[in-house]
Amino acid sequence: MSFLDIRGLSVRLKKGPALLRRVSLQVQAAEVRGLVGESGAGKSMIGKAVLGILPPSVEVSEGEIFLDGVDLLRMAPSERRRKIGAVAALIPQDPLTALNPSHRIGPQITDRLVDILGWTRARAEARALELLAEVQIPDPARVMRSYPHELSGGMRQRILIASAFAAEPKLIVADEPTTALDVTVQKQILRLIAGMQARHGTALLFVTHDLGVVSKVCQKLSVLYSGLVVEDTSVAEFFTAPRHPYSAALLAATPKYTDPLAGLNPVPDAVIDAVRAEVAAFDRMRHG
Amino acid sequence: MRVLQAILVRLFTTAVTLAGVAVVVFVVIRVVPGNPIAMMLPPGATEEDVARLTALYGLDKGLWAQFGIWVAGVVQGDFGTSITTKAPVLELVLGRLPATLELSIMALVMAVVLGGAAALVGTRWRGGRVEASVDVANGMALSVPDFLWGLVLILLFGVLVPVFHISGRVTPSLDLPFTTGFYLFESLFRLRFDLWADLVAHMFMPALALAIPLAAIIGQLLKQSLKETMNLDYVTLARTKGYGEFRVILREALRNAALPTLTLVGVQFTFLIGGTVIIERLFSYEGLGNMAIDAVINRDLPLIQGIVVLFAVIFTAVNLVVDLLYAVLNPRLRHG
Numbered sequence: 001m002s003f004l005d006i007r008g009l010s011v012r013l014k015k016g017p018a019l020l021r022r023v024s025l026q027v028q029a030a031e032v033r034g035l036v037g038e039s040g041a042g043k044s045m046i047g048k049a050v051l052g053i054l055p056p057s058v059e060v061s062e063g064e065i066f067l068d069g070v071d072l073l074r075m076a077p078s079e080r081r082r083k084i085g086a087v088a089a090l091i092p093q094d095p096l097t098a099l100n101p102s103h104r105i106g107p108q109i110t111d112r113l114v115d116i117l118g119w120t121r122a123r124a125e126a127r128a129l130e131l132l133a134e135v136q137i138p139d140p141a142r143v144m145r146s147y148p149h150e151l152s153g154g155m156r157q158r159i160l161i162a163s164a165f166a167a168e169p170k171l172i173v174a175d176e177p178t179t180a181l182d183v184t185v186q187k188q189i190l191r192l193i194a195g196m197q198a199r200h201g202t203a204l205l206f207v208t209h210d211l212g213v214v215s216k217v218c219q220k221l222s223v224l225y226s227g228l229v230v231e232d233t234s235v236a237e238f239f240t241a242p243r244h245p246y247s248a249a250l251l252a253a254t255p256k257y258t259d260p261l262a263g264l265n266p267v268p269d270a271v272i273d274a275v276r277a278e279v280a281a282f283d284r285m286r287h288g
Numbered sequence: 289m290r291v292l293q294a295i296l297v298r299l300f301t302t303a304v305t306l307a308g309v310a311v312v313v314f315v316v317i318r319v320v321p322g323n324p325i326a327m328m329l330p331p332g333a334t335e336e337d338v339a340r341l342t343a344l345y346g347l348d349k350g351l352w353a354q355f356g357i358w359v360a361g362v363v364q365g366d367f368g369t370s371i372t373t374k375a376p377v378l379e380l381v382l383g384r385l386p387a388t389l390e391l392s393i394m395a396l397v398m399a400v401v402l403g404g405a406a407a408l409v410g411t412r413w414r415g416g417r418v419e420a421s422v423d424v425a426n427g428m429a430l431s432v433p434d435f436l437w438g439l440v441l442i443l444l445f446g447v448l449v450p451v452f453h454i455s456g457r458v459t460p461s462l463d464l465p466f467t468t469g470f471y472l473f474e475s476l477f478r479l480r481f482d483l484w485a486d487l488v489a490h491m492f493m494p495a496l497a498l499a500i501p502l503a504a505i506i507g508q509l510l511k512q513s514l515k516e517t518m519n520l521d522y523v524t525l526a527r528t529k530g531y532g533e534f535r536v537i538l539r540e541a542l543r544n545a546a547l548p549t550l551t552l553v554g555v556q557f558t559f560l561i562g563g564t565v566i567i568e569r570l571f572s573y574e575g576l577g578n579m580a581i582d583a584v585i586n587r588d589l590p591l592i593q594g595i596v597v598l599f600a601v602i603f604t605a606v607n608l609v610v611d612l613l614y615a616v617l618n619p620r621l622r623h624g
Contacts (some may be wrong), residue, residue: 051528055519056415078532085530097521102543102619111539112529147619231546 001069002026003203004050004171009063011045011227013052019045019058020227021282027220032197032204034214034235036250037224043120043207044093045142045227047173050205052077052084071164085116089164091174095156095181099148106144109163117167131162137191158192165196171203178213190216204285211254215239223247226279246275302604309600310362314355317592324587345371349566359594363622367597368590372583375430377594381576385598387457388568391498394472394491398499399560400553404508410536411514420544422507423448429504434563438497438570443550444580453490455572462486494571498563502556509552513545545617554610558603 005026011020020042027033035043043072048054050065052072064079065072068087072080092098099108109131110124119127125144132140135158149158157177164172174193178186194217206218214221214235223231223246231244242248249267325341342348346357361368366468367377410422446454458464458471462483466474472491475484517523518541526540565577572578578593583591615621 053524053527081527081532082530084528088528090528091523092521092525094521097523099520100526100540100544102617112531115535116530149620 001028001066003068004205005064005066006046006050006118007064007066009046009049009065010061011042011049011053011058011063011202014059018061018227018283020049021279021286023222023224023227023229025222025229027203027205029203030197030201031220032194032206032218033220033222034218035205035207035222035224036209036211036214038068038209041224042227043224044175046224047090047175047205047207049219050084050171051088051090051173052080053090053121082116082268085112086167087169088171088173089169091157091161091164091172091177093176093179098160099156101148103147104117104144105146105148105159109144109159109166113166113184127166131166132159132195134165135159135162137162153181154189157181157185157189161189161193161196163198165202168200170203171199171205172186173205173207175207176209179208193217209237211251219254223250225275228279229280230278232273244275245271297306298608302608305604306597306600309527310359310566310597311355313593313596314358315351317587317589318351318354324589327586328371355601358590362597367399367594370583370591371588372586372591373588377590380579380591381598384574384576384579386471387573388468388561388564388577389602390472391491391495391564391568391573392557392576394495395498395502395560396553397558399502399506400494402499402503403510405501406507407510407514408534408537408542410511411518412534412542414515414518419511422511426504426508429479429500430508432501434497434501434560435566435570437500438567439530440495441497442570451489454493455490457487457490457574458483459486459490490571490573494564494567494573497570498560499566502560505556506549506553510545510549512542513548517541517545543617550610550614550617554607557606561599561602561606 006023008022008024009020010018012018012020023042023046025033025035037043045054045058049060050067050072054060058174060073064075067083069242071081073255075083097193099105106125109128110119110121113119113124113127115119128144129140130168132143137143137155137158143155143159144275145149151159161177177193178189181189186234190213192205196202197217204217206213208214218235221231221233221235222229223233223238223244225246231238231242233243233247237243238247239251242251246267249271252265255262255264255265313441325338325345325347328341329337339348346354349357358368365378367381369375370377370380373380406422406426410419442454445452453459463481464471464483465478468474472484472487475481475487514537518537520541523536523540526536531539564575565580567573568575568577570579576598580592580595582588583595
């Protein structure tokens with residue numbers, strides 16, 4: 001069985017419209033799967049469902065999420081939280097808000113190792129220093145004693161990456177980890193995540209709207225539209241022969257940096273209409 | 289450098305505030321009707337007696353001349369002599385201060401514990417019946433003033449189920465070994481838990497009456513900011529690490545959520561100290577507030593002045609402590 005196996009997961013606003021429509025996807029151990037789609041397509045929602053951090057306004061209406069062989073949705077909340085904490089981690093989107101402003105960096109990395117995994121503080125601190133060095137932070141010992149507001153956005157994202165890898169999780173959800181960063185820093189952070197993933201052999205669920213990122217980091221890809229997976233494919237196949245018209249249009253819409261004067265190719269209205277019809281047909285089939 | 293500057297500015301504004309308070313009090317208590325001399329003399333005293341006594345206390349001089357004499361004394365640490373008890377005002381006031389401080393601090397601790405617990409419980413089980421109950425309890429606590437809570441408590445724990453003392457600070461027949469006025473702290477320090485228990489049994493109801501409205505304010509505001517903080521990214525991230533909900537609330541959210549509450553508690557605590565005046569009277573508690581009422585009734589002008597200035601000093605000190613605590617809790621304020 002895949003390390004992460006999502007089967008027919010539907011999520012909706014409480015007594016409201018569907019946000020995810022029977023999403024199924026697998027992530028094998030040490031594999032990187034991209035989740036792409038436009039804003040509101042539900043790609044982040046999948047990551048949140050896997051990590052048990054869906055907002056309170058949202059509920060899972062059906063489906064299963066097998067993480068490391070156990071169905072998260074059938075577990076008691078406290079047990080689920082422990083399981084997720086033990087095998088998975090999150091690299092959040094905005095490094096400026098994802099660190100606690102009133103704690104020093106050190107404990108924010110080491111606390112989970114000490115409190116959840118039962119390490120000694122000395123061992124956890126040594127591990128944190130090692131990880132901070134691995135994410136190329138100069139003077140890790142000083143950074144451990146710093147507060148978040150004393151560090152730049154790029155530094156903070158490196159810290160969050162180090163923190164995500166601290167407990168050697170089997171799966172990391174990266175929720176648009178470069179979106180909030182300066183363009184010049186984006187590439188370094190991306191390379192860093194890819195490198196860490198390869199070295200640690202961690203499976204990665206990579207949420208992004210940037211196909212350029214997908215081509216660099218991912219092996220598998222799920223394309224979402226309005227909570228519906230319209231294509232589930234390998235990255236190589238997606239870039240050479242996308243099957244779904246929406247995928248093809250997304251690919252065509254990606255600006256080419258090699259030709260800055262070329263016009264933009266937005267996804268054509270006909271394609272949007274077609275994929276919307278598909279979503280509507282899905283809903284009819286479900287309710288009719 | 290900036291810290292030093294801030295402290296100097298603070299000291300200056302404090303001095304201006306205190307001077308203003310002194311002037312206002314001095315003028316007001318002399319303008320309002322009522323004559324301390326008339327209160328001191330037996331009925332049938334002659335005009336001559338009145339004039340002599342008035343001159344003795346310097347009350348025949350002009351308002352500003354009296355003020356000058358008083359300020360000149362205060363600068364040297366002499367707040368004058370109480371008209372009714374003939375004792376130095378400073379001695380009287382400082383003798384009562386510990387009792388009021390202990391009562392206020394006890395009330396503050398109760399308010400923080402009760403309000404904090406309400407906020408934590410309401411946040412932990414938010415969006416359900418538990419939170420709704422917390423809101424109802426807060427609303428009730430807030431809509432009744434402290435002295436009415438005092439009467440309710442007297443009826444409950446003084447009359448219906450008499451478990452606490454309803455008057456005084458300590459059982460009068462007890463032998464007190466204390467050298468300071470801080471009985472509650474000193475009894476702990478001396479390991480005299482029997483005395484401590486007696487003091488607490490006296491202090492419990494007045495402190496609780498003062499604490500209930502403040503507890504409601506703390507509970508409401510802290511719960512609100514906790515709930516907002518619980519939706520922030522760093523709290524969400526902490527949830528993915530496998531911590532339980534209570535630990536997330538306590539370790540990740542509480543410290544940041546406490547900041548706005550702290551400011552308000554500072555302001556409200558000064559109101560609470562003001563509330564001791566009536567509460568001390570209600571429970572015959574031998575503190576500053578009780579003394580203030582006697583002083584006003586007897587038109588003991590030097591004593592009233594002394595008490596009011598002392599209250600003003602306490603208020604400014606409380607605000608200073610709040611500002612310092614704020615800097616301790618918020619690392620962003622500590623640097624540059």
